[in-house]
Amino acid sequence: MEIYLPIAEMSVHWVFIVGLGLGVGFLSGLFGVGGGFLLTPLLVFYGIPSTVAVGTTLSHVTASSVSGALAQWRKRAVDFKMAGVMVGGGLIGTLFGVWLFAAMRRQGQMDLIVSLSYVVLLGSVGGLMLKESLATLRAARGGVVIPVRPVNRAWIAALPFKMRFRQSRLYLSVLPPIVIGFAVGVLSAVMGVGGGFVVVPAMIYILRMPTNVVLGTSLVQIIGIAMVTTILQATSNYAVDIVLAFFLMIGGVVGAQLGVRAGAKLRGEQLRLLLAVMVLAVALRLAWGLVAHPRDIYSTMLGS
Amino acid sequence: MRRWLLAWMMIAAAAAPAFAAEDIVSGLSQDQIAINSSYTGSDIVVFGTIERPAAPSGRDIVVVVRGPDTDVTVRRRDRVAGIWINRDAAKFSAMPAFYFLASTRPLNAIAPADVLDRYRLGAMHLKPAAITSHHDSLPFRQAAIRQLAAQGLYTDAPGAIDFHSENLFKTVVPIPASVARGQYNVEVYLFRDGDVESVQSTPFFIDQIGLERRLFNFAHNQPLGYGLLTVFMSLLFGWATSVLMRRSG
Numbered sequence: 001m002e003i004y005l006p007i008a009e010m011s012v013h014w015v016f017i018v019g020l021g022l023g024v025g026f027l028s029g030l031f032g033v034g035g036g037f038l039l040t041p042l043l044v045f046y047g048i049p050s051t052v053a054v055g056t057t058l059s060h061v062t063a064s065s066v067s068g069a070l071a072q073w074r075k076r077a078v079d080f081k082m083a084g085v086m087v088g089g090g091l092i093g094t095l096f097g098v099w100l101f102a103a104m105r106r107q108g109q110m111d112l113i114v115s116l117s118y119v120v121l122l123g124s125v126g127g128l129m130l131k132e133s134l135a136t137l138r139a140a141r142g143g144v145v146i147p148v149r150p151v152n153r154a155w156i157a158a159l160p161f162k163m164r165f166r167q168s169r170l171y172l173s174v175l176p177p178i179v180i181g182f183a184v185g186v187l188s189a190v191m192g193v194g195g196g197f198v199v200v201p202a203m204i205y206i207l208r209m210p211t212n213v214v215l216g217t218s219l220v221q222i223i224g225i226a227m228v229t230t231i232l233q234a235t236s237n238y239a240v241d242i243v244l245a246f247f248l249m250i251g252g253v254v255g256a257q258l259g260v261r262a263g264a265k266l267r268g269e270q271l272r273l274l275l276a277v278m279v280l281a282v283a284l285r286l287a288w289g290l291v292a293h294p295r296d297i298y299s300t301m302l303g304s
Numbered sequence: 305m306r307r308w309l310l311a312w313m314m315i316a317a318a319a320a321p322a323f324a325a326e327d328i329v330s331g332l333s334q335d336q337i338a339i340n341s342s343y344t345g346s347d348i349v350v351f352g353t354i355e356r357p358a359a360p361s362g363r364d365i366v367v368v369v370r371g372p373d374t375d376v377t378v379r380r381r382d383r384v385a386g387i388w389i390n391r392d393a394a395k396f397s398a399m400p401a402f403y404f405l406a407s408t409r410p411l412n413a414i415a416p417a418d419v420l421d422r423y424r425l426g427a428m429h430l431k432p433a434a435i436t437s438h439h440d441s442l443p444f445r446q447a448a449i450r451q452l453a454a455q456g457l458y459t460d461a462p463g464a465i466d467f468h469s470e471n472l473f474k475t476v477v478p479i480p481a482s483v484a485r486g487q488y489n490v491e492v493y494l495f496r497d498g499d500v501e502s503v504q505s506t507p508f509f510i511d512q513i514g515l516e517r518r519l520f521n522f523a524h525n526q527p528l529g530y531g532l533l534t535v536f537m538s539l540l541f542g543w544a545t546s547v548l549m550r551r552s553g
Contacts, residue, residue, distance in 0.1 A: 002344045004481075006524055011344050011481045057424055059538040066542020067549060108379045108390045116387075175408070227535045234531030238523055242534050243516075249541040256545050290387045293371040298447035299390070301377045 007241035021251025030260020034194035054192035055239030072216025077140035079167035089178035094184020126279030370485030371402025394444035396435035401484035456480035
């Protein structure tokens with residue numbers, strides 16, 4: 001049965017959309033990621049207008065992050081104060097990102113900017129993850145422990161506007177979390193991603209939060225930014241398709257459960273390696289789209 | 305099908321007694337297409353009859369369906385530092401979002417170019433006003449027509465008019481799923497010896513109905529409420545996932 005998407009103004013087969021939600025939900029459950037970085041490009045490959053794909057994916061990200069966040073919250077592993085400060089920065093970032101998004105669309109450069117940011121971000125994050133997980137696997141085999149290289153944080157400690165984050169046991173300037181939140185807000189508005197792959201490393205290496213609160217706090221912060229972005233995309237770009245979101249989430253709910261079960265059977269290092277390979281594959285596919293000779297050098301857009 | 309056949313017969317029966325010149329009377333299978341949740345495109349049938357017919361030789365029928373006018377932006381990519389980037393662009397104003405043309409013979413065999421220009425018959429005779437970053441808008445216009453044709457939005461169908469008898473004809477207009485909403489006009493032209501002898505124009509409407517209509521209006525009239533509803537729905541789905549996971553633990 002085909003369903004008509006009222007905002008994308010096209011009809012799609014529901015099995016495909018539910019299947020896509022299921023697949024991405026499975027990976028979310030397996031790796032503990034929101035899956036936006038996979039869902040947005042896949043929707044665009046399928047033919048959903050990229051504005052609608054970016055605007056709608058975040059509903060799916062919200063849904064798949066909520067269950068994880070609830071689980072962490074029950075374990076009291078969420079620093080709400082830190083998440084709140086980051087969402088504050090995220091709000092400004094999202095406003096800027098949504099404005100940038102509309103400006104790029106007017107210039108006809110939206111697809112280029114989206115593709116380029118995906119290639120750069122996924123390429124570098126995927127590359128780092130691959131390097132790290134390969135090193136860990138090799139070390140595990142050889143029995144050598146790799147020392148974590150500490151990031152020089154002297155300049156961060158010198159920043160003003162300090163605040164106490166009791167849950168994270170940190171006394172820290174609010175500027176770094178605000179800047180990180182801002183960056184994630186821009187990413188989520190322009191790329192339709194939750195930004196977990198940026199937030200988690202930033203919390204560990206820049207903010208030096210204790211690892212037990214990182215996952216829960218990043219999930220809560222992602223939910224906050226995804227909600228704000230969804231509302232802004234709906235109000236300023238009319239780019240959120242609720243019917244598309246609904247069918248994606250139906251698949252997502254089931255897929256996430258299957259993913260968590262499959263994840264319990266795999267080892268952490270193997271999971272990270274798999275995720276790195278997948279992230280790099282998406283980056284390569286998008287990079288190929290930028291450099292390969294297009295089938296048609298012209299593109300046509302109806303409406304103003 | 306039976307409905308339009310009946311209408312067709314009524315039109316034929318109503319034909320006035322023959323004293324004046326040759327004329328054309330036409331009708332549509334439906335005057336409205338409703339886009340609902342299972343809309344995947346549809347067909348509309350244009351049928352007509354020639355009144356007080358003269359000799360069939362030298363006579364041609366052209367059926368045109370025009371969708372609502374819209375701006376069309378065409379961009380051309382160029383290779384910059386190894387990456388394909390949109391560079392030159394052309395913006396055409398007031399081009400129909402849908403254009404279907406069926407004729408008894410290829411258009412250039414029916415009438416000279418100036419007549420086709422005057423009646424805007426044939427996609428290349430639409431001649432929309434263009435704002436372009438490039439000195440020549442023609443390749444952009446050609447590209448737009450080619451791509452719209454590939455999406456089923458622009459159609460040129462010579463020979464697609466079926467005659468059921470010497471003076472009764474019909475043509476089937478396929479309306480794709482990705483069609484613009486608004487008023488469409490069906491024009492039926494009777495050509496004799498290269499000039500228009502008679503025209504009849506009939507409108508029909510394409511619009512969303514039911515839940516799709518309400519959601520579209522909701523999204524555009526109360527975007528904040530719509531956004532909040534979407535967020536609420538995703539929170540609900542996330543919570544449901546969590547409940548399911550704990551239960552199956």
